[in-house]
Amino acid sequence: MKQTNLGTPDVLVIGGGNAALCAALTAREAGASVLLLEAAPREWRGGNSSHTRNLRCMHDAPQDVLTDAYPEEEFWQDLKKVTGGRTNERLARLAIRESSRCRDWMRKHGVHFQPSLSGTLHLSRTNAFFMGGGKALVNAYYRSAEALGVRIRYDAPVDRLELVDGEFRAAWVGQERIEARACVLAAGGFESNREWLREAWGQNADGEWPADNFAIRGTRFNRGVLLKAMMEAGADTIGDPSQSHCVAVDARAPLYDGGICTRIDCVSLGIVVNKHAQRFYDEGEDFWPKRYAIWGRLVAQQPGQVGFSVIDAKAVGRFMPPVFPGTKADTLEGLARQLGLDELAFVCTVREYNAACRGGSFDHTVLDDCHTEGVSPAKTHWALPLDMPPFYGYALKPGITFTYLGVKVDERAAAHFSGEPSRNLFVAGEMMAGNVLGQGYTAGVGMTIGTVFGRIAGASAAAAVMKEGVEHAAA
Amino acid sequence: MQQLEALLREASDLAQGAAVVPSAAEAEVERVMKICNACRYCEGFCAVFPAMTRRLEFGQADIHYLANLCHNCGACLHACQYAPPHEFAVNIPQAMAKVRGQTYADFAWPAGLGALYRNNGLTVALALAAGLALFLVLALAKSGTLLHAPLAGDFYAIFPHNLLVSMFGPVFLFVALALGVGVTRFWRGISAGDPNTAAIAETAHDVLKLKYLDGGHGQGCPNEDDANTLLRRRFHHLTFYGFMLCFAATSVATLYHYVLGWEAPYALTSLPVVLGTLGGIGLLIGPAGLLWLNLRRHPQHGDAAQKPMDRGFIALLLLTSATGLALLAGRDTAAMALLLAAHLGAVMALFLTMPYGKFAHGIYRTAALLKWAIEKRRPNPVGVGSE
Numbered sequence: 001m002k003q004t005n006l007g008t009p010d011v012l013v014i015g016g017g018n019a020a021l022c023a024a025l026t027a028r029e030a031g032a033s034v035l036l037l038e039a040a041p042r043e044w045r046g047g048n049s050s051h052t053r054n055l056r057c058m059h060d061a062p063q064d065v066l067t068d069a070y071p072e073e074e075f076w077q078d079l080k081k082v083t084g085g086r087t088n089e090r091l092a093r094l095a096i097r098e099s100s101r102c103r104d105w106m107r108k109h110g111v112h113f114q115p116s117l118s119g120t121l122h123l124s125r126t127n128a129f130f131m132g133g134g135k136a137l138v139n140a141y142y143r144s145a146e147a148l149g150v151r152i153r154y155d156a157p158v159d160r161l162e163l164v165d166g167e168f169r170a171a172w173v174g175q176e177r178i179e180a181r182a183c184v185l186a187a188g189g190f191e192s193n194r195e196w197l198r199e200a201w202g203q204n205a206d207g208e209w210p211a212d213n214f215a216i217r218g219t220r221f222n223r224g225v226l227l228k229a230m231m232e233a234g235a236d237t238i239g240d241p242s243q244s245h246c247v248a249v250d251a252r253a254p255l256y257d258g259g260i261c262t263r264i265d266c267v268s269l270g271i272v273v274n275k276h277a278q279r280f281y282d283e284g285e286d287f288w289p290k291r292y293a294i295w296g297r298l299v300a301q302q303p304g305q306v307g308f309s310v311i312d313a314k315a316v317g318r319f320m321p322p323v324f325p326g327t328k329a330d331t332l333e334g335l336a337r338q339l340g341l342d343e344l345a346f347v348c349t350v351r352e353y354n355a356a357c358r359g360g361s362f363d364h365t366v367l368d369d370c371h372t373e374g375v376s377p378a379k380t381h382w383a384l385p386l387d388m389p390p391f392y393g394y395a396l397k398p399g400i401t402f403t404y405l406g407v408k409v410d411e412r413a414a415a416h417f418s419g420e421p422s423r424n425l426f427v428a429g430e431m432m433a434g435n436v437l438g439q440g441y442t443a444g445v446g447m448t449i450g451t452v453f454g455r456i457a458g459a460s461a462a463a464a465v466m467k468e469g470v471e472h473a474a475a
Numbered sequence: 476m477q478q479l480e481a482l483l484r485e486a487s488d489l490a491q492g493a494a495v496v497p498s499a500a501e502a503e504v505e506r507v508m509k510i511c512n513a514c515r516y517c518e519g520f521c522a523v524f525p526a527m528t529r530r531l532e533f534g535q536a537d538i539h540y541l542a543n544l545c546h547n548c549g550a551c552l553h554a555c556q557y558a559p560p561h562e563f564a565v566n567i568p569q570a571m572a573k574v575r576g577q578t579y580a581d582f583a584w585p586a587g588l589g590a591l592y593r594n595n596g597l598t599v600a601l602a603l604a605a606g607l608a609l610f611l612v613l614a615l616a617k618s619g620t621l622l623h624a625p626l627a628g629d630f631y632a633i634f635p636h637n638l639l640v641s642m643f644g645p646v647f648l649f650v651a652l653a654l655g656v657g658v659t660r661f662w663r664g665i666s667a668g669d670p671n672t673a674a675i676a677e678t679a680h681d682v683l684k685l686k687y688l689d690g691g692h693g694q695g696c697p698n699e700d701d702a703n704t705l706l707r708r709r710f711h712h713l714t715f716y717g718f719m720l721c722f723a724a725t726s727v728a729t730l731y732h733y734v735l736g737w738e739a740p741y742a743l744t745s746l747p748v749v750l751g752t753l754g755g756i757g758l759l760i761g762p763a764g765l766l767w768l769n770l771r772r773h774p775q776h777g778d779a780a781q782k783p784m785d786r787g788f789i790a791l792l793l794l795t796s797a798t799g800l801a802l803l804a805g806r807d808t809a810a811m812a813l814l815l816a817a818h819l820g821a822v823m824a825l826f827l828t829m830p831y832g833k834f835a836h837g838i839y840r841t842a843a844l845l846k847w848a849i850e851k852r853r854p855n856p857v858g859v860g861s862e
Contacts, residue, residue: 043560050556053516112692114519118528131691132554133516139553139701254563259556261513317857321531323513 009035009151010465011458012180014158014171014226016040017047018134018447019429020186021141022454023461024150025109027184030462034150035180037173039157039187040221046138047188048218048402048430048446051259053117053134054127055106055451056444057099065113068125072096075126078442086240086438094411095436098452103128106451110140119320122289127444134447158187159225163233166417168425181468182424182461185415186454189403189430190224191244192216192256197400200242206303213305215249215399220256222402227431230407236416239404239434245441246296249399251306252324264394265319267295268382269364270311271353272396274302277336277345279353284371284381288319293441296398307396308339310350313388318364326392335391354385402446406434413457424464426457497535500573504542505533507565510557517551520691522847523567524551529855540665542574543843546687548696549776550703559775572778579835582664584656591831596783599791602827607820610634614816621813628740628806630815636732636739639819646826653830658838667846674848681844682837685711699771710764714792715837717757721799724751740806752803758796762789788833794821 011027013020016038024036038045058075059066075096079087103113112131116124123129130137145152161183162170168183190196197211204210231237253262268288272295274280281298285291299307311326329335336346356372362384370383407415407427414421429450436449497505508527511517518524523545530537547568557563576592583589591598614621614633626632670678681687688708690696695705728747731737741748766789769782798818805814828834 112519112694114691117515117518118525119515129519130516131519132550133514133556135556136516136550136554143702257556257561259514260516261510261557317531321509321512323510325509 007033009033009180010182011035011461012037012168012171012178012183013186013458014183015047015186015188015429015431016045016152016154017186017188017429017450018049018052018138018141019431019450019454019457020047020184021049021138021145022451023184023186023426023428023458024145025141025148026455026458027462028145028148028150028458030459030466032182032462032465034145035178036145036150036152037156037158037171037178038152038154040154040219042154044219044221045142045154046135046219047222049138049450050135051133051218051257052130052137052444052447053260054123054129054444055099055103055447056127056442057103057448058096059100063103063128065115065128066125070126072100075099079436079445082440082442083436083438084440086440088238088435091409091411092436094456095449095452098455099448102451102455105455106137109144111137112140122287123443157221157225161226161229161233163425166234166415166420166422166425168422182426182464184413184426184428184454184457184461185226185230185407185431186427186429186450186457187226187431188219188222188224189244189405190227191218191222191400191403192220193223196224196228197244200244200403201300204301208303208305210300210305210398213397214246214300215253215258215262215397216256217247217249217253217258217262217399217401218256222430224403224405227405227407230415230427234417236408236419237405237434238408238432239406239438241405243405243439244403245293245401246300246398247292247401248295248299248307248309248396250322250324251395251397253397253399258399261323262399263292263320264309264322264396265292266311266315266322266392266394267292267309269315269318269384270309270386271350271379272307272309273341273346273349274308275304275306275341277341277349279349279375279377280307282377282380284379284383286367286381289443295396296400299396300398305397308341309394309396310335310386311392312386313390314384316392322394324394326394328390328392330389330391332386332391335393339393339395350386353379353383354387357383357385359383401441402430402433404434404437404439406430406432408432409435409453411456412460413453414460424461424468426460428453428457497538498574498577500570500577501535501538503570504538504574507563507567507570508533508538508541510563510565511567514557516556517554517567520550520554521546521548521687522844522851523571526847526850529850529857531857536665538574539578539661540667540843540846542571543578543661543839544847545571545575546685546696546840547572547777548688548690548707549698549773550690550696552773552775553697553701566775568776569778572781575836575839576778576781576784578661578839579657582657582661582839583831583835584653584660588653588831591828592784594783595781595832596787598831599784599787599824599828602824603791603794603821606823606827607817609823610816610820611813614812618812621816622809623812625807625809626811628811630739630806630811633812633815634819643823643826646823650826650829654835654838657830657835658842661839662842662846665843665846667842668849670845670849671852674845674852677848678841678845681848682841685715697773697776698768699773706764707768710761710768712761713757714761714765717754717759717761717796718792720750720754721758721796722754724748724754743803748803751799755796755800755803758792759800762792762796765789766793784833788828791821791825791828795825 010032011034013024013036028034113128114131158171160172170179201211249262327338336343356375359369372379372383409432413426415425433449557565580589580592694703724747802814802818
């Protein structure tokens with residue numbers, strides 16, 4: 001084995017989240033010397049992985065923290081459904097099958113699993129939760145990487161790549177040129193690049209730039225620098241370049257790293273109005289876990305990119321507690337005033353909705369028969385009149401989780417240039433997730449793709465280096 | 476400032492009956508608990524987070540309870556996506572530690588002595604100085620000298636048995652009373668309910684095994700960085716069981732004295748000496764290890780202002796065991812009186828400060844764990860998870 005702390009590394013890993021760490025660990029285990037470059041300082045390391053909490057995994061029988069079974073075919077059908085077919089079946093099935101085999105390896109590197117958290121019972125069959133969440137996982141991987149001799153550099157944002165005919169030569173951090181025999185790119189999407197988001201979302205009919213009002217739910221370091229560099233170098237891309245996973249978050253959420261706790265889970269229990277105090281979508285269309293991801297876009301399409309989720313006292317305690325207290329008032333007029341809405345219009349909207357509520361047996365655990373008649377848009381389930389004070393209101397804005405645009409890869413995670421796989425350049429994580437997840441989302445699948453393709457990319461990079469060594473010896 | 480806050484709180488309690496103005500430390504726990512309750516990633520680490528999910532609001536009683544349920548293991552801080560430098564600045568171990576310190580002082584009995592928590596390093600130092608002075612002067616007054624002809628380990632030649640009983644007996648009873656009153660008031664404050672056998676058995680298990688220092692996965696908890704270690708749990712076990720063995724040694728000796736009429740000194744192979752020696756060794760290694768870990772502890776764990784209290788208590792335990800073992804080694808020499816006075820001085824200081832120092836953590840935490848064991852057997856009043 002070569003020196004691990006000096007000289008040119010065999011494998012350069014660019015990125016510092018789950019996929020990058022899986023690649024670095026796997027390449028190191030295969031005998032390669034590895035240098036990992038994390039753009040963020042140490043205290044912000046781990047990218048969006050720090051905000052994750054579970055891994056969707058296939059299993060044919062109950063396992064430690066996973067109930068029942070989640071066979072390959074069911075996982076595949078779920079994926080096909082959420083992506084609307086924008087997926088590569090071969091790569092998707094590879095990710096699914098490998099997801100059933102990676103947890104022992106994860107445990108070996110210090111990751112602990114726990115049963116599904118309270119409020120996430122619906123995931124107890126399909127998703128293995130990380131004890132302490134994604135940051136605990138990231139910490140464990142960094143410790144393991146350090147113990148194995150992976151060299152880690154923080155505050156090392158790569159701003160350009162030196163490629164020759166699709167082959168990796170070196171990466172540049174400022175004025176520093178870093179060579180390696182093979183490279184894994186796992187540096188995330190472009191969701192924290194405000195200019196790029198602006199360009200992707202464009203300008204609306206009112207002349208607004210909706211993306212200017214978005215919160216970024218994850219790291220501020222996913223600026224898509226390498227994604228752009230790869231596109232400029234002629235790499236094949238995949239995934240909708242204008243799309244991003246977008247949920248409705250509390251309008252008070254921080255600009256970056258608001259993570260999971262800023263989401264608002266009471267939409268289906270009340271109504272949502274825009275800044276003109278008008279409803280604009282069926283709040284009770286389906287169970288919230290199946291609908292939360294469309295509400296970011298719905299709010300983004302409203303004037304000012306703002307919405308107001310309104311509930312009454314009946315809903316309190318029925319949804320995950322929000323991180324910020326709601327605006328509270330004993331009258332609808334008072335609530336409208338505090339939310340900055342037109343009082344008359346708001347009261348009118350609520351009265352109209354209340355009068356339209358039909359049906360009787362409210363049950364939030366099924367698609368119940370409480371619905372509206374005669375209002376547009378209708379609320380098709382869980383429609384109870386807002387008539388029990390105090391009333392609560394939460395201002396919403398769009399929160400971007402990740403982007404779909406990625407580099408096209410094969411089952412070795414090799415980057416493709418004009419249909420040809422690169423010999424020594426591999427891609428993992430969000431930078432290639434679009435191959436499997438061209439649109440949509442289902443809980444924990446990002447970590448599945450990151451873990452599986454991170455490991456594949458690490459193994460492929462190490463293999464490319466070893467092969468090169470053999471060829472050199474033969475020559 | 477803290478005293479002023481406490482006074483203001485008290486005055487306001489009196490004026491408004493049930494309405495309570497939270498202290499800054501309590502308000503901070505309420506703030507961070509609301510963030511945690513919207514996240515819940517840490518549910519697997521300990522009892523604090525499952526207990527949190529049974530609540531939507533965090534009143535003063537909830538905050539006191541949760542703060543004392545927290546073992547300051549540190550796991551949640553390193554796992555937290557909202558920990559500093561994040562603008563939410565969530566630091567559960569620190570927020571909880573600050574409230575814990577406040578509850579020790581607020582529930583102390585007699586109330587005025589709660590102030591001893593505020594400058595606990597000084598409290599311990601003064602208690603030790605007083606204890607040492609007392610026994611050294613007593614020894615001098617009794618024998619006229621601290622160095623004497625060997626007495627074959629006969630402590631009572633220096634301090635008669637009845638004198639020691641008349642000094643330590645009342646102190647021990649006072650300690651039990653003070654801690655008993657304090658924890659009873661705490662228990663009533665958190666309206667804990669009636670324990671059943673299963674809850675008591677679980678609490679005993681959790682206390683005696685220090686369950687919540689295992690990290691939830693059995694590999695321990697962080698100390699100087701995010702790596703898990705079982706050392707804190709093990710050194711604490713040595714300390715706790717060492718202390719209990721020493722206590723057992725004294726109890727057996729008391730039985731020997733009063734029931735069987737066997738007077739000290741006891742042979743090296745006798746039960747009291749064997750128990751005391753084993754306990755003393757545990758109480759030497761345990762606190763030494765805890766001190767070493769405490770000095771290396773991550774700066775964001777717990778409340779830095781309580782370090783003097785933590786270390787003062789550890790130092791007293793160390794001094795107690797070191798002087799005790801030195802006394803055993805030197806009991807046949809001319810220095811016995813000196814060693815005995817030093818040991819008794821340390822023990823006296825340890826007992827005097829028990830209701831006004833770190834020792835109280837064990838009592839309050841046990842009460843909080845018992846409440847948890849009772850509470851978890853009841854249906855969850857917040858039905859969020861079921862929908």
